[in-house]
Amino acid sequence: MKPTLAALLAFAICPMSAALATPTPNQTTAQPVVLFGEQPADPLAAEIDSQARINTIIRNMHRVTLGAIDQQADQDLADAISVAVDAMPKAPDFLTKRDNAALVAFYKERAFTPAWFDNGEWTPKARKLIFNLARADRDGLDPSDYKTPSLATSRKRGSSADALAQADIALSLALTRYTRQAYAGRVDPRIFSKNEVTIKPHYPDSIDALNQIVKADDPVAKMRSYNPQHKGFLALRAEYNRLRAMGSKDDTPPIAAGKSLRIGMRDERVPLLRHKLGLAAVEDETSRTLYSKELAKAVKQYQSDNGLIADGIVGNATLSVLNNNRKDLIADIVANMERWRWLPRDLGDFHVMVNIPTYSLEVVKNGKTIHETRVVVGKKAHKTPVFSDEMEYVVVNPYWNVPRSIASKELLPKIKANPAAFFSSKNYQVLASIKGRTQVIDPSKLDWDRVEADMVRLRQTPGTRNALGNIKFMFPNQHAVYLHDTPSRSLFNRDYRAFSHGCVRVNKPFEFADVILSQTSHWDASRIKAMLGSKERRVNLTKKIPVHLVYFTTWMSHEGTLQLRSDIYGHNKKVKDALGL
Secondary structure, eight states: OOOOHHHHHHHHHSOOHHHHSOOOTTSOSOOOOOOTTOOOSSHHHHHHHHHHHHHHHHHTTTOOEETTEEHHHHHHHHHHHHHHHHTOOOOSSHHHHHHHHHHHHHHHHTTTOOSSEETTEEOHHHHHHHHHHTTGGGGTOOGGGSOOOOTTOOTTTTOOHHHHHHHHHHHHHHHHHHHHHHHHOSSOGGGSOTTTBOOOOOOOOHHHHHHHHHHOSSHHHHHHTTSOOOHHHHHHHHHHHHHHHHOSOOOSOOOOOOSOBOTTOBOTTHHHHHHHTTOOOOOOTTTTTBOOHHHHHHHHHHHHHTTSOOSSOBOHHHHHHHTOOHHHHHHHHHHHHHHHTTSOSOOOSEEEEEEGGGTEEEEEETTEEEEEEEEEEEOGGGOOOBEEEEEEEEEESOOEEOOHHHIIIIIHHHHHHOHHHHHHHSOEEEEEEETTEEEEEOGGGSOGGGOOGGGOEEEEOSSTTOTTTTEEEEOOOTTOOOEEOOSOGGGGGSSOOEEESSSEEESSHHHHHHHHGGGSTTOOHHHHHTTOSSSOEEEEEEEEEEEEEEOOSEEEOTTSOEEEOOOTTSHHHHHHHHHTO
């Protein structure tokens, strides 16, 4: 029977007087050579041999191995991780502090065991993650933001416990940063003023993200799932990678500005236009520069595909889209992908989305667009803000409560110039606080030369000339912005439709109302029309409807065509600058 570890230990610590005694004069200190397999003839030699074997056992006691797993080395690694986590430097900013706090909590939950090493070697999952973090540009992110450790770090190659600990922590930190940026973006939407964008970053649970990736059968898929999963983002990302694969060099120069091209005109820009549209060159010298009916037909199709008025005339708007070279286009797409990250992950099974640069509104139900219409948005001086909220009710025959800024800058000068003429033709009322009560007062009784905007409130009564038309759709917000009808119908026929003071004017509002009220029992547009008149009426929605006012200058159409629009407010440029594009 083999001696037990306990027996060996007991033997090792017993005093060995014979081995330690001083030899007597009659004893010789010379010992005979003992060959392998032989037993020492002298009892003292046997004792010394046994002690040597026990000392070897004692020296190796601190390194107990079970199979191929070195328990002490793993404990050393856990200790090194604990020390490294405790010694993390103070974070210089909020986001780094947040990432570090998640890292500390993650390792504490694991009792500081490594997440990415097994027996001192990188796990297969870790190797895949490190490889794919280096390809983060596939998701419109910057791989240099994620400082991954070397795959050469290894216990077998002599890496110390401290080196292994630092490598494990480095990968966890890279994943924490990636999942945060993939989820919430690299640009804080609060770089914009509160009048332009009111979106707060929505960060993921970073501790849970690390745990999910560690446990996942496919850690790379789990990691990348922190990017938006909206169809719009995924389609745009696919196009972005397609364009990247083609390279960023555009082999055609831009088409120069000039007179708008119309059928029958001759212009030296025509051959380049044909090339841009993918049409064969005309060999006949007399027709080479002719803007023909055939070319105009191709231009119309291009205009239709890109949301332009399909009139077959090549003007500035069409040239702007045609000349967007691939390098600039890729940068535009990345900036638009970034703004997708600002949106809620759950847009709502039934929601309204207004895209400001396209002057368009769509209603989406279960991922499918069920209604689309044109809209008019705010002027550059009165930008429609970017934010999300919930529609709660509809107002029929609305009053227009004039915002104080409009009253002060636009209406009050007109009133002071001729009060009688203004109030006789515009259907405005004047409200003021008298003895603590807000009352409608006769404008003719006021000395308008002495009236300031903060002394009175103006509102326009319901009716056909009301600036809000017959109906408005309310999602109460800090901007006092909403969707509404308008008596100015002609503006919907224009390509450029940024004319409002910030609210969104809706074309064919009763068709839109019919779709919205489909979510509220016993209501539809016909019932709303029956309420038209001079009295303001309110209809509460049974279910609140998410409304998203967004700003996308590039996106993929339902047909799979990349769409481009002008950066009317300069938001896209600001995001590109922030990203260093």
